[in-house]
Amino acid sequence: MKTIQQTLSLATRAPIELIDITTRVREAVTAAGFREGLVTLISPHTTAYVNLNESESMLQQDMLDFLQKLAPRDRDYLHNRAPVDDRDNAHAHLIGLLMTASVSIPLVEGRLLLGAWQSIFFIELDGPRPARQLHLHLLGQV
Template identity: 50%
Template sequence: MKILTHRIELSTIDPIEFIDITDEIRKWVAAIGARSGIVSITSLHTTARVNVNESEPQLQLDMITFLKRFVARDGNYRHNDVAVDGRDNAHSHLLGLFMTETETVPVADGALVFGQWQSIFFVELDGPREKRTIHLQFMGDAA
């Protein structure tokens, strides 16, 4: 069994944003010669998450609208009074409570195992941000 790691770095432009990272992960899985195992995809941020969902533009807009309604940006949050980086981002941390920072996807016969409509998204909850990092870790059989 091999354990291999990789990092994806990206920037975001919107306060809440869904970025499809599926192709980049597929390319890495192919490049390392992964045959079977699992790949973990982890956001290294408390205000950004990783999510498996459908990559359909109107659905993504619906998800953004839902998140904005679910937790108001302008709420009276105590964290905004003491935020270490000066960002009024308590709402982003609260949204993160309902998502995971890690998704694990099986790899079989050298490919990610997905349903027909599934894609992997990096979900920005506190953008825009110049640098966001996603950690990938493959565990399994690879060349």
Template identity: 45%
Template sequence: MSLEISTDERVELLDVTSEVAAAVPEELDAGVCTVFVPHTTAGVVVNENESRLLRDVERLLAELAPRGDDYDHDAIDDNADAHLRATLLGSNVSIPVEDGELALGTWQSVLFVECDGPRTRRLRVTTTPS
């Protein structure tokens, strides 16, 4: 299943947990849900959806891969920082499924991380029985 995600900012974290959960078949007793971002300037993580933490993540990404830091790739399209940030984040997460539901921890959410927005993106969600 493919989900469409729209962002409004260059760097933005969006909680997509409910959209991912809706893609899990109710009849799947046990398995794995994989969320994959087919883009090189966006990522996906599992963490807490708390506004101060989200700002902290944005700040960390800016510190680790600052924009305009004389990257070679910027000569092509001026977004090397977005590619580097996405590399740090990763393009996929795997979440256990139990009784047809995501088996996330109490404070865990699936977060889509835009690094080169605003854009409309896709997320691919697949489930595999175990």
């Protein structure tokens, strides 16, 4: 078995944003040359996550609307009274309770084993941010 670790860099432009990173992950897998294995993605952030879902524009708008209503930014959250980095981002941490920081995807015959409608999303909940990261860990064999 061989392992490869990379960090994908992203910049986000909106307070809450869904970024389809499927192509970038596929490119990393192709470059590694693995035929079989496992791809794990992990966000090192507490207000940005990774998720598998459908990449359809109206559904993505529904997702954004849902997340904004789930924990509105303008509420009087205790965390916002003494923010760590001068950002009122309690809403982002609360929404994050329902998300995952990592996903693992099997690699079969050189391809990500995703469902027909599945795409990989980086989900920003506290943007915009000029520098976000997503760690990519490949474990496999040629």
